[in-house]
Amino acid sequence: xxxxxxxxxxxxxxxxxxxxxxxxxxxxxxxxxxxxxxxxxxxxxxxxxxxxxxxxxxxxxxxxxxxxxxxxxxxxxxxxxxxxxxxxxxxxxxxxxxxxxxxxxxxxxxxxxxxxxxxxxxxxxxxxxxxxxxxxxxxxxxxxxxxxxxxxxxxxxxxxxxxxxxxxxxxxxxxxxxxxxxxxxxxxxxxxxxxxxxxxxxxxxxxxxxxxxxxxxxxxxxxxxxxxxxxxxxxx
Ligand code: UDP
Numbered sequence: 015x016x017x018x019x020x021x022x023x024x025x026x027x028x029x030x031x032x033x034x035x036x037x038x039x040x041x042x043x044x045x046x047x048x049x050x051x052x053x054x055x056x057x058x059x060x061x062x063x064x065x066x067x068x069x070x071x072x073x074x075x076x077x078x079x080x081x082x083x084x085x086x087x088x089x090x091x092x093x094x095x096x097x098x099x100x101x102x103x104x105x106x107x108x109x110x111x112x113x114x115x116x117x118x119x120x121x122x123x124x125x126x127x128x129x130x131x132x133x134x135x136x137x138x139x140x141x142x143x144x145x146x147x148x149x150x151x152x153x154x155x156x157x158x159x160x161x162x163x164x165x166x167x168x169x170x171x172x173x174x175x176x177x178x179x180x181x182x183x184x185x186x187x188x189x190x191x192x193x194x195x196x197x198x199x200x201x202x203x204x205x206x207x208x209x210x211x212x213x214x215x216x217x218x219x220x221x222x223x224x225x226x227x228x229x230x231x232x233x234x235x236x237x238x239x240x241x242x243x244x245x246x247x248x249x250x
Contacts, residue, residue, distance in 0.1 A: 018240030019167040021056045021134065025157035026172050028065035028095050030228060037174070038229045044103045046234040047139060051108075055238055056134035058164060060142045060157035061099055063091030069149070085149030089115070092153060093122060096143030109138035115147030115156070127163055134164070154212040162219045169221055170237055172228035173207050177245035193242060196250045213247070222248040 024047075031040055047057055069084035070076070076084070093114055100110040111133040114122040122143065123129065130140045145156040154171070161169045175183075176191060178200065183189040195203075197217035201210065207225050216223050224237045226244030237243045 015053075015239050017050060017053050017055045017238050019055060019238050021164065021166045022050075022168055022170060022238055023058045023060060023157055023161035023164065023166045024170045024172060024234070025060045025154060026062065026099075026228070027153075028062040028091065029174070030172065031061075031095055031098055032065040036229070038231070040099065040102050041106055042231065043172075043228065043234065044106045044108055046232070047103075048106065048108055049235055050238045051137055051139070058130065058134055058140040058142060058160060058166070059099070060145075060153055060160055061092055061095045062153040063088050063095055063145075066091035066094060082149045085151075089144045089147070089149075092143040092145060093118065096122065096141045099141055103139060103141075109133075109136075110141055111138055112141045112143060115142075115144035125160075130160075130164060151211065152209050154208050155215065158212040158215040158221070158223075161221055162215060166221065168237075169216060169223045170234065171208055171223055171225045172234075173225055173244075174227060174229060175207065175225075176227045177225055178203070178205055178207065178247070192245050194246050194248070194250050197247055200247045216247070217249075220249060222246055 051057055067087050069088035096112045100112055103110050112122045113125040113130050115125050117124045133140050142160050145151055145153045178192050178195055179189040181189040201213055224244055224246050226233050226237055233243050
């Protein structure tokens with residue numbers, strides 16, 4: 015089947031590497047990525063760090079000094095995850111290149127649009143780590159940023175929920191899944207699956223976001239083929 019999207023940035027949270035019993039293995043996610051690359055899609059992954067360290071909880075108050083240090087630890091956590099992801103993907107035969115927003119000489123290369131583009135064009139997966147390289151941001155925002163910088167056709171946000179609902183499905187059995195939702199509506203619903211700066215960057219650059227459940231086999235392939243999976247956030 016023909017892929018609808020030719021260049022894709024996938025945001026994977028650190029939790030995807032946490033090896034939980036109820037979650038899919040990262041190897042099976044890698045195999046889906048291998049399939050879409052063979053079908054001609056270029057792939058980049060922005061990896062989170064929340065399984066190791068999350069610098070800040072929403073609404074939490076801390077001094078800027080504390081916040082900056084916490085966020086630096088968080089960004090380093092994403093580099094550890096990037097190295098782990100690269101190792102696992104190499105074991106299943108994927109070619110990977112790590113691109114980091116902060117330099118660690120001899121271990122990971124600094125992010126460059128040119129090198130990332132070349133590697134994706136050659137059929138390899140680029141793993142982006144260290145977020146944006148700045149505190150006060152998240153890896154969701156980094157994913158939106160890399161997608162814009164590299165001219166991706168879509169941003170896939172892997173989650174453990176089936177998409178965006180009009181009400182909390184855990185609290186209300188009448189909650190309805192929204193297959194298509196406008197950026198503004200997503201923002202006004204206070205959608206918790208992605209942060210505000212990430213939505214804002216996608217909106218400003220007309221980049222659609224597909225929010226989907228990564229624990230369902232085949233969802234990455236289906237989303238890239240343009241089949242209805244999860245919720246799509248865009249200009250509607
Ligand atoms: N972080 C940061 N700047 C960035 C991206 C991430 O300071 O541009 C820090 C922040 O502390 C964050 C942590 O890295 O909590 C891990 O990233 P995130 O929470 O986005 O990971 P995920 O929840 O996706 O695993």
